Amino acid sequence: xxxxxxxxxxxxxxxxxxxxxxxxxxxxxxxxxxxxxxxxxxxxxxxxxxxxxxxxxxxxxxxxxxxxxxxxxxxxxxxxxxxxxxxxxxxxxxxxxxxxxxxxxxxxxxxxxxxxxxxxxxxxxx
Amino acid sequence: xxxxxxxxxxxxxxxxxxxxxxxxxxxxxxxxxxxxxxxxxxxxxxxxxxxxxxxxxxxxxxxxxxxxxxxxxxxxxxxxxxxxxxxxxxxxxxxxxxxxxxxxxxxxxxxxxxxxxxxxxxxxxxxxxxxxxxxxxxxxxxxxxxxxxxxxxxxxxxxxxxxxxxxxxxxxxxxxxxxxxxxxxxxxxxxxxxxxxxxxxxxxxxxxxxxxxxxxxxxxxxxxxxxxxxxxxxxxxxxxxxxxxxxxxxxxxxxxxxxxxxxxxxxxxxxxxxxxxxxxxxxxxxxxxxxxxxxxxxxxxxxxxxxxxxxxxxxxxxxxxxxxxxxxxxxxxxxxxxxxxxxxxxxxxxxxxxxxxxxxxxxxxxxxxxxxxxxxx
Numbered sequence: 362x363x364x365x366x367x368x369x370x371x372x373x374x375x376x377x378x379x380x381x382x383x384x385x386x387x388x389x390x391x392x393x394x395x396x397x398x399x400x401x402x403x404x405x406x407x408x409x410x411x412x413x414x415x416x417x418x419x420x421x422x423x424x425x426x427x428x429x430x431x432x433x434x435x436x437x438x439x440x441x442x443x444x445x446x447x448x449x450x451x452x453x454x455x456x457x458x459x460x461x462x463x464x465x466x467x468x469x470x471x472x473x474x475x476x477x478x479x480x481x482x483x484x485x486x487x
Numbered sequence: 488x489x490x491x492x493x494x495x496x497x498x499x500x501x502x503x504x505x506x507x508x509x510x511x512x513x514x515x516x517x518x519x520x521x522x523x524x525x526x527x528x529x530x531x532x533x534x535x536x537x538x539x540x541x542x543x544x545x546x547x548x549x550x551x552x553x554x555x556x557x558x559x560x561x562x563x564x565x566x567x568x569x570x571x572x573x574x575x576x577x578x579x580x581x582x583x584x585x586x587x588x589x590x591x592x593x594x595x596x597x598x599x600x601x602x603x604x605x606x607x608x609x610x611x612x613x614x615x616x617x618x619x620x621x622x623x624x625x626x627x628x629x630x631x632x633x634x635x636x637x638x639x640x641x642x643x644x645x646x647x648x649x650x651x652x653x654x655x656x657x658x659x660x661x662x663x664x665x666x667x668x669x670x671x672x673x674x675x676x677x678x679x680x681x682x683x684x685x686x687x688x689x690x691x692x693x694x695x696x697x698x699x700x701x702x703x704x705x706x707x708x709x710x711x712x713x714x715x716x717x718x719x720x721x722x723x724x725x726x727x728x729x730x731x732x733x734x735x736x737x738x739x740x741x742x743x744x745x746x747x748x749x750x751x752x753x754x755x756x757x758x759x760x761x762x763x764x765x766x767x768x769x770x771x772x773x774x775x776x777x778x779x780x781x782x783x784x785x786x787x788x789x790x791x792x793x794x795x796x797x798x799x800x801x802x803x804x805x806x807x808x809x810x811x812x813x814x815x816x817x818x819x820x821x822x823x824x825x826x827x828x829x830x831x832x833x834x835x836x837x838x839x840x841x842x843x844x845x846x847x848x849x850x851x852x853x854x855x856x857x858x859x860x861x862x863x864x
Contacts (some may be wrong), residue, residue: 413825421490423496424490425490425491425494428491428494436497437493437497439502440494440497440498440501443498444498444499444501444502445504447498447502448502448503448506451508451509452509452512452513455510455513456513456514461513461514461517462514463512463513463514464513464514464515465512465515470512473511473512473518474512
């Protein structure tokens with residue numbers, strides 16, 4: 362059963378990782394998944410909807426929830442969604458998305474960017 | 488909220504190679520993950536087939552530019568624009584470059600450098616390359632036959648055939664040599680127990696389940712495929728499909744896609760038909776099934792010596808539903824065939840017919856990691 366950790370989650374009051382709002386999105390997922398598993402187009406639409414309605418921060422929380430609940434299908438689905446979302450974006454966009462900061466020395470980052478300058482062509486606008 | 492590393496790896500391993508190279512700049516954690524050899528392997532295992540192509544007809548022309556085209560959204564596209572240009576020049580490797588084989592995103596290329604033949608293994612994405620040791624100076628020519636990866640030793644191997652003069656007898660015994668990437672010499676592994684088929688029948692690399700596979704001249708009327716075990720370096724006959732008449736073969740190509748071995752064959756007697764057999768169960772002779780028949784006048788009259796027939800999506804095709812299409816690369820042209828055998832040409836802007844095109848999985852595999860011993864940038 363996929364939800365052995367759910368009971369544990371509800372019992373664990375010190376859990377700060379997952380808010381109730383997130384849980385209500387993740388938990389109905391299996392049913393949705395089973396219904397539209399065979400149909401790729403619907404999954405794509407669901408994915409698009411999710412991306413539109415859910416802010417990046419929420420998406421990362423969804424991932425953490427799925428990870429905590431040990432729910433592999435949801436985790437893979439969300440990771441795939443995130444990967445598609447950041448695929449053609451700039452380095453700065455990605456940093457904002459995940460709330461990261463560059464921890465390179467000033468010269469280092471420039472050197473790296475130069476080395477792979479050719480791969481930066483065709484990146485989406487932020 | 489920091490992302491657990493495993494989750495981050497899950498996300499990053501789904502991104503295309505070029506994106507990953509950019510994202511090395513995001514922060515040190517990402518740099519370390521993306522540079523990790525284990526991650527390169529994971530990413531490679533997840534990567535779909537792409538196309539590597541050049542805007543010239545062969546590799547020996549100067550100003551060679553490589554492009555990588557990720558094959559995505561097949562059903563909706565009738566044409567693609569090349570996605571990323573790789574400014575990786577390999578002209579400095581020598582003259583008269585010839586592509587031999589590819590494995591895990593690494594290319595094996597033979598060249599002539601200062602009038603001596605040299606073989607290179609390179610990764611056009613990372614820009615690394617390494618020259619293989621010179622063969623023995625015994626006056627014999629060599630011909631690269633395979634490039635593969637040994638799972639047990641985690642090393643790459645290149646196999647070549649020692650050929651005699653141009654006008655040797657057809658059934659003369661040829662010796663085979665193997666070089667493990669990183670070692671300083673070629674090892675002679677003895678006689679090749681068969682004769683290789685005509686050069687036009689050569690596929691690029693039929694490495695599957697720890698073995699290489701080649702088409703050979705019919706032996707004992709039934710054997711026409713030879714298997715080479717990459718680990719123990721032994722040759723064996725391998726069962727082929729029940730082709731109607733081995734003596735009347737016009738063209739034949741052996742390839743693999745999506746974990747399946749396939750054979751394309753056209754007999755002199757089958758005017759417009761090209762049969763494609765798929766070995767559904769590796770090693771099981773009865774599992775060879777005639778899965779597709781291509782009825783295409785243009786195809787059957789085309790110049791097959793310009794390159795093997797390559798099926799690109801056999802694994803996916805088998806899993807897909809009705810209206811699924813089979814994608815075939817032949818003579819630098821991309822076509823999609825549906826169940827009725829109808830063809831849809833797919834245009835890639837920037838590729839003309841007869842440009843150098845190969846199916847390819849761009850990888851982050853580092854040559855430094857692949858080699859114990861010398862390596863050069």
